[in-house]
Amino acid sequence: MTTTMLDTAAIAKPLPSEIDVFGMTHTGRVRKTNADHFLVASFHRAMLLHASSLGGADLPTLSRDSRGFLMLVADGVGGLKHAKDGSAQATDVIARYFLDMTEVSLQQDPAREPELVERLKAAVMQAHTALLGFAERAGGAAATTITVALAVWPKAFIVHAGDSRCYHLRDGKLNQVTIDQTMAQVMIDSGAMTRESAESSRLKHVLVSALGSSQLDMHVASLDLRRGDRFLLCSDGLTRHVTDDELREHLSGSGTAEQICQQLIDLALERGGEDNVTVIATRAKAG
Amino acid sequence: MRLSELFSTPPIHDAGPRPSDSELDLFGLTHPGRVRKENQDHFLLCTVHPQVVIHGTSLPHPEQLPQRGQRLATIILVADGVGGSVAGGQASRVATEAITRYVSSTLRCYHAAGTTKDEEFLDALRSAALGAHEAVRADADDHLQGGVGATTMTLGIVVWPLLYVVQVGDSRCYYFSKGELRQVTRDQTIAQDLVDRGVMPAERASGSPLSHVLSSAIGGPAAVPEVTRVDIQRGCIILACSDGLTKHVSDAEIKAHLVDLRSSEQVCRALVELALARGGTDNITVVVGRARTGPPTE
Numbered sequence: 001m002t003t004t005m006l007d008t009a010a011i012a013k014p015l016p017s018e019i020d021v022f023g024m025t026h027t028g029r030v031r032k033t034n035a036d037h038f039l040v041a042s043f044h045r046a047m048l049l050h051a052s053s054l055g056g057a058d059l060p061t062l063s064r065d066s067r068g069f070l071m072l073v074a075d076g077v078g079g080l081k082h083a084k085d086g087s088a089q090a091t092d093v094i095a096r097y098f099l100d101m102t103e104v105s106l107q108q109d110p111a112r113e114p115e116l117v118e119r120l121k122a123a124v125m126q127a128h129t130a131l132l133g134f135a136e137r138a139g140g141a142a143a144t145t146i147t148v149a150l151a152v153w154p155k156a157f158i159v160h161a162g163d164s165r166c167y168h169l170r171d172g173k174l175n176q177v178t179i180d181q182t183m184a185q186v187m188i189d190s191g192a193m194t195r196e197s198a199e200s201s202r203l204k205h206v207l208v209s210a211l212g213s214s215q216l217d218m219h220v221a222s223l224d225l226r227r228g229d230r231f232l233l234c235s236d237g238l239t240r241h242v243t244d245d246e247l248r249e250h251l252s253g254s255g256t257a258e259q260i261c262q263q264l265i266d267l268a269l270e271r272g273g274e275d276n277v278t279v280i281a282t283r284a285k286a287g
Numbered sequence: 288m289r290l291s292e293l294f295s296t297p298p299i300h301d302a303g304p305r306p307s308d309s310e311l312d313l314f315g316l317t318h319p320g321r322v323r324k325e326n327q328d329h330f331l332l333c334t335v336h337p338q339v340v341i342h343g344t345s346l347p348h349p350e351q352l353p354q355r356g357q358r359l360a361t362i363i364l365v366a367d368g369v370g371g372s373v374a375g376g377q378a379s380r381v382a383t384e385a386i387t388r389y390v391s392s393t394l395r396c397y398h399a400a401g402t403t404k405d406e407e408f409l410d411a412l413r414s415a416a417l418g419a420h421e422a423v424r425a426d427a428d429d430h431l432q433g434g435v436g437a438t439t440m441t442l443g444i445v446v447w448p449l450l451y452v453v454q455v456g457d458s459r460c461y462y463f464s465k466g467e468l469r470q471v472t473r474d475q476t477i478a479q480d481l482v483d484r485g486v487m488p489a490e491r492a493s494g495s496p497l498s499h500v501l502s503s504a505i506g507g508p509a510a511v512p513e514v515t516r517v518d519i520q521r522g523c524i525i526l527a528c529s530d531g532l533t534k535h536v537s538d539a540e541i542k543a544h545l546v547d548l549r550s551s552e553q554v555c556r557a558l559v560e561l562a563l564a565r566g567g568t569d570n571i572t573v574v575v576g577r578a579r580t581g582p583p584t585e
Contacts, residue, residue, distance in 0.1 A: 037346060047333050
């Protein structure tokens with residue numbers, strides 16, 4: 001029989017005041033429109049007062065404590081006529097889906113974890129179906145990358161398709177949670193191309209899987225959260241100009257989530273800002 | 288297994304379709320009566336919803352996203368401050384506020400209602416009542432210089448198709464369905480305790496002075512919450528009231544009003560008027576909740 005010593009400071013859910021999340025997007029210096037979209041939302045419980053003998057003013061109407069955080073980045077696939085519509089629609093559909101499922105699934109019951117993952121996938125699938133329907137009506141594909149992270153303490157779930165990214169920082173180490181679904185990555189994985197040559201290859205920007213396209217290969221990852229963990233979600237407009245080392249440096253610094261987003265976007269812009277740039281950063285105070 | 292099967296709770300009984308938020312007809316009313324100077328009754332009628340707070344987005348019209356979902360639960364509460372002291376009114380207010388805070392944030396178990404985790408939900412409701420008890424005690428220590436306030440509390444929580452009732456004291460919750468009226472709660476009075484133990488005949492209870500002595504009260508020497516679960520039906524009416532109503536109005540009369548109901552507001556007003564016409568010797572509170580069966584009649 002084994003026993004585990006639990007570090008209670010590491011497992012205590014962060015207080016609302018300890019959570020700092022921020023999202024930001026920029027068109028960049030080259031493109032005329034911004035086809036990136038993002039969403040940062042938290043789930044609460046609200047009380048709607050119909051009648052009471054109490055004065056309504058001092059009654060709480062919204063729970064301060066959130067049940068979970070949703071972070072989403074969608075990068076409308078470049079060049080296509082409806083790129084912007086694709087990412088906007090996907091964001092909208094997923095946001096609506098999550099509103100309906102909040103109470104059912106946002107609970108800290110490990111036994112129901114597979115349900116939560118299924119629902120997360122179903123939300124993304126629904127957005128995919130909506131985009132295919134839209135493409136049929138509009139007469140042109142509306143495709144987008146999608147990277148969604150749902151944090152329901154003490155777990156985080158990440159659903160991903162395309163080449164936007166989710167990074168996880170713990171103890172100073174940066175880990176890319178998502179795998180780029182690009183032609184270049186496929187060739188690296190199969191040994192047909194080296195990582196170095198992939199960096200400059202045009203195949204780096206060719207997606208093998210995207211929401212609303214004929215190819216969708218959705219990936220799901222889950223992580224055990226710890227106090228002090230940080231996350232970064234971004235579109236490739238950031239990572240084509242900023243290295244992983246630089247991301248780690250900024251994300252692990254003492255800046256607020258807003259400062260991290262602003263600094264990283266400034267860095268991408270200084271280096272040409274060739275594409276739309278979107279960044280979401282999260283920090284929770286360490287235990 | 289189909290995805291939908293994973294998330295739907297098998298129906299416990301054939302209740303009919305769950306009413307939508309827009310079909311709800313909820314009303315509550317309180318009146319000091321004709322004798323008492325102060326109203327020490329409190330009530331609360333609210334619905335609890337999932338809510339999304341958007342911290343940031345690129346979407347051009349985030350305000351168009353539906354940010355509040357359909358209700359998870361409907362909450363009905365009546366609290367009747369005990370005795371003639373200032374402390375009674377303070378106690379019923381503090382208890383109502385404590386419950387409000389609890390259901391709006393802490394109570395995490397709506398999803399467990401009606402499932403195999405029912406027991407977890409029932410425990411949560413009992414601890415909510417005991418939390419209110421503690422809040423009233425702490426408030427008395429802070430503000431009442433040794434005076435002790437106490438209050439009844441009848442708390443109904445509807446998680447369709449179930450009604451959970453937490454009872455402390457002698458306010459009441461009634462359930463009306465298909466022409467039948469049923470008192471869901473047990474009066475926690477010395478008289479009723481004696482009747483339940485077979486010591487006093489039931490017909491003597493209401494005339495006994497012991498019928499106004501509580502055997503359990505929030506903030507009192509003993510607080511013993513009793514939790515009841517009722518399978519509810521589409522078309523039913525739930526009524527909660529303080530004893531200011533029931534000391535003047537009989538169950539048969541309450542039933543007759545519910546049979547002829549036009550709206551929750553109309554029934555609340557009619558019942559309060561009736562209690563006032565018969566002397567209004569105590570504060571009167573009536574809260575009614577139902578779903579409209581057809582288009583609104585008024």
